[in-house]
Amino acid sequence: MAFTYKRILSYFLRGLLFVTPVVVTLYIIIQTILFLDNLIPVPIPGIGILMVLALITFVGYLASLFFAKPLFDWLEKGLVRIPLVNLIYTSIKDLMGAFVGEKKKFSSPVKVQISDTLIRLGFITQDDMSMVGEVDMVAVYFPHSYNVSGNVFLVPKDKVTPLLGVKSSDVMKFMVSGGVSPLGSL
Numbered sequence: 001m002a003f004t005y006k007r008i009l010s011y012f013l014r015g016l017l018f019v020t021p022v023v024v025t026l027y028i029i030i031q032t033i034l035f036l037d038n039l040i041p042v043p044i045p046g047i048g049i050l051m052v053l054a055l056i057t058f059v060g061y062l063a064s065l066f067f068a069k070p071l072f073d074w075l076e077k078g079l080v081r082i083p084l085v086n087l088i089y090t091s092i093k094d095l096m097g098a099f100v101g102e103k104k105k106f107s108s109p110v111k112v113q114i115s116d117t118l119i120r121l122g123f124i125t126q127d128d129m130s131m132v133g134e135v136d137m138v139a140v141y142f143p144h145s146y147n148v149s150g151n152v153f154l155v156p157k158d159k160v161t162p163l164l165g166v167k168s169s170d171v172m173k174f175m176v177s178g179g180v181s182p183l184g185s186l
Helices: 002-039 047-064 069-081 083-100 168-176
Strands: 109-113 119-126 137-143 150-156 160-162
Touching (some): 047 069, 109 168, 137 168
Antiparallel strands (some): 109 119, 109 160, 137 150
């Protein structure tokens, strides 16, 4: 009888291992879609999200036009002048730019020799640290596992080795998953 309980528990845990990531992923996707759809309250479901996407695309189009650029620059300068807003705005803008901007910051995965037996994976975010008096250093971001935070350390250049032939997104997924997600060859 104990064998049957162990087998049932094993099946349950296997099912849980499959169902939980699927359900959580679907839940997050659905909640995000509902949130975006409800930003513009329209009685027809789905029209709100289409309007939000169209508005974002239109603003992007306007920002690329030479005659609208001064208006966007003026707005940005105004936001940067307000103390708390400056911190929030520039942090979000830099973070968004790191992932989707023209100058992606997490595009240089590296391994850093911490000690003789310890290596950490990270991303070079700044090649030149001379502005703080560190000529032979680079800024390396080390994401935390299962979190949306991380640390930035100034690391001697000779301790940093670029990871060639490995996609940045695979390295980020590997690190954020706590090393559980597979990673291409290092």
